[in-house]
Amino acid sequence: MNxxxxxxxxxxFGWGRRSELGKLAAKLGSRVFLVSGSxxxxxxxxxxxxxAGFDQCGLKTExxxxxxxxxxxxxxxxxxxEFLKREPTARDVVVAIGGGSTIDLAKAAAAIVTNRQGSSVVDFLEGVGRGLQITQAPLGMIAVPTTSGTGTEVTKNAVISSYEPAFKKSLRSDLMIPRIVLIDPELTVSLPRETTAYTGMDAITQLIxxxxxxxxxxxxxxxxxxxxExxxxxxxxxVRDGSSRKNREAMSQAALLSGLALANSGLGLAHGVAAALGSHCRVPHGLACAVMLPVALRINLAVRxxxxxxxERLFDDSYSSVGECAAAFVSRIESLCHAIGIPSQLRDVGVAVEQLPALVTGSRGNxxxxxxxxxxxxELLAELQQMWSPP
Ligand SMILES: [Zn+2]
Known part of the structure; x- marks a missing residue:
C-alpha cells in the first residue's frame, strides 16, 4: 500500500463558529482580503x-x-x-465566504497574485495553458463555505471556466489547499431549495x-x-426543510468529507461529463453531476x-447476493434523484442533441x-443519446 x-x-467545524473568524485570521496576517459571494x-x-469581527481583532479589511x-x-x-492594486504582502490573508464558485475564484486569485510569471490564469490551467506552475506560496487563505457541496474548501485545485473557447479546467497545486477551513452549518440555512439539492448531490457524487x-x-x-451514511x-x-439543524450539520459534514476524499483520490465519469455540461451547456455543476450519477453507476456496475x-449495506444488509445488493444501491440513488426533483433526461437540463458529440470530447479530463x-x-455518445431521448 502506498x-x-x-x-x-x-x-x-460547528454551528455559529463564524464568530471565531477574526481570531483565526489574526493568526495568519494583519490585513484581510474578504471575498464574499453570497x-x-x-x-x-x-x-x-x-x-466587524475582523475590525475588533485589529485587522484592516479590504x-x-x-x-x-x-x-x-x-x-x-x-x-x-484588484489584489495587486493593494500591494499585497505575506501579511495579507484572503478570507473567502461563499459557495464553491467564490472559493475557487479566491483560491485562484490568491495563487496567481504571488506567481507573476504569466499574464493570465489561463497560462497555468491544465491542458489548455502554457503549462506554467504555481511555485510560490499563495497568500494565506481561510475558506468559509456557505453551501454543502463542492468541498473545494479542502482541495488543491480551483476549477476555472471559459465559454469561447469552451473549457472547464483546473488550476492545481499542493500549495493551494486553504490553510484554515471554517465550516459553520448555520450559514447554509438560507440556501434556496434548488441550490441545496444540487450542491448536496455534488457532495454525494464526489463521495461515491x-x-x-x-x-x-x-x-x-x-x-x-x-x-x-x-x-x-x-x-x-x-431539501424539504432547510432549517433542520441536525440535517444541515450532516450535509456540511458530508460535503467536507467529500472534499477530503476527492482531493486524495480520483473522481469518475459523472464529473468528467459534468465539466463538459458546464462549459458547453452552462448546466450548474451540482445539477450536472446529479443528472449523470445514475448513468455513471450503471456503466461501472459490473466492475465495482x-x-x-x-x-448499499450502510442502509440495508438484507441482500444475499452481491449483485442484487449493488443494483439496489443504484436504484437507491435513482430514487433519491427523483425525490429531490433531479431530471433524468439531458434535454431537460438544456442540452441540444447537436451538442452531444462535443460533450463526449469535452469530458476527457482529469x-x-x-x-x-x-x-x-x-459508447459514451450512445449513452448520452439514450439519456437525451430514452426509448
Ligand atoms: Zn463536484
Whole structure:
C-alpha cells in the first residue's frame, strides 16, 4: 500500500463558529482580503458582522464581491488586478465566504497574485495553458463555505471556466489547499431549495466516485463511507426543510468529507461529463453531476459490484447476493434523484442533441481518468443519446 494524504492545517467545524473568524485570521496576517459571494448573507447582515469581527481583532479589511457564477478566466484576472492594486504582502490573508464558485475564484486569485510569471490564469490551467506552475506560496487563505457541496474548501485545485473557447479546467497545486477551513452549518440555512439539492448531490457524487475510483485509497474510502451514511438520508430532508439543524450539520459534514476524499483520490465519469455540461451547456455543476450519477453507476456496475454493495449495506444488509445488493444501491440513488426533483433526461437540463458529440470530447479530463473502467467515445455518445431521448 502506498499513498499520500493532503488536507488543510486546521478545520474548524460547528454551528455559529463564524464568530471565531477574526481570531483565526489574526493568526495568519494583519490585513484581510474578504471575498464574499453570497448576496443573501450580505443582505441579512452576516458579512457585515464578520467584517466587524475582523475590525475588533485589529485587522484592516479590504472587501471584494465575487460574481454569482462559476469563475471564468476574466473573473480571476480581474480579482488578481484588484489584489495587486493593494500591494499585497505575506501579511495579507484572503478570507473567502461563499459557495464553491467564490472559493475557487479566491483560491485562484490568491495563487496567481504571488506567481507573476504569466499574464493570465489561463497560462497555468491544465491542458489548455502554457503549462506554467504555481511555485510560490499563495497568500494565506481561510475558506468559509456557505453551501454543502463542492468541498473545494479542502482541495488543491480551483476549477476555472471559459465559454469561447469552451473549457472547464483546473488550476492545481499542493500549495493551494486553504490553510484554515471554517465550516459553520448555520450559514447554509438560507440556501434556496434548488441550490441545496444540487450542491448536496455534488457532495454525494464526489463521495461515491472517489469510493469506486481507480485511484481510490484507504483514507478517502473511510471518509466516503462516513459521508454517504450521513448525506443520503439527510439530503431529502434539508431539501424539504432547510432549517433542520441536525440535517444541515450532516450535509456540511458530508460535503467536507467529500472534499477530503476527492482531493486524495480520483473522481469518475459523472464529473468528467459534468465539466463538459458546464462549459458547453452552462448546466450548474451540482445539477450536472446529479443528472449523470445514475448513468455513471450503471456503466461501472459490473466492475465495482463489491464496492457498490458495500455502500448499499450502510442502509440495508438484507441482500444475499452481491449483485442484487449493488443494483439496489443504484436504484437507491435513482430514487433519491427523483425525490429531490433531479431530471433524468439531458434535454431537460438544456442540452441540444447537436451538442452531444462535443460533450463526449469535452469530458476527457482529469476526472474521467479516475473512472473505474475505460469508456470509448462511441459508447459514451450512445449513452448520452439514450439519456437525451430514452426509448
Ligand atoms: Zn463536484
Amino acid at each position: 499513498y499520500d494524504f493532503l488536507s488543510p492545517t486546521q478545520i474548524v 448576496r443573501t448573507l450580505e443582505r441579512i447582515g452576516v458579512i457585515e458582522q464578520i467584517a 472587501r471584494f464581491q465575487a460574481a454569482s457564477r462559476e469563475p471564468e478566466v476574466a473573473d480571476v484576472d480581474s480579482l488578481v488586478g 466516485e472517489s469510493y469506486i475510483s481507480r485511484r481510490a485509497a484507504p483514507i478517502p474510502q473511510a471518509l466516503a463511507l462516513s459521508g454517504l 450521513l448525506a443520503i438520508p439527510a439530503l431529502p430532508i434539508v 459490484e463489491r464496492e457498490l454493495a458495500e455502500l 476526472s474521467m481518468s479516475g473512472n473505474p473502467r475505460d469508456v470509448s467515445d462511441r
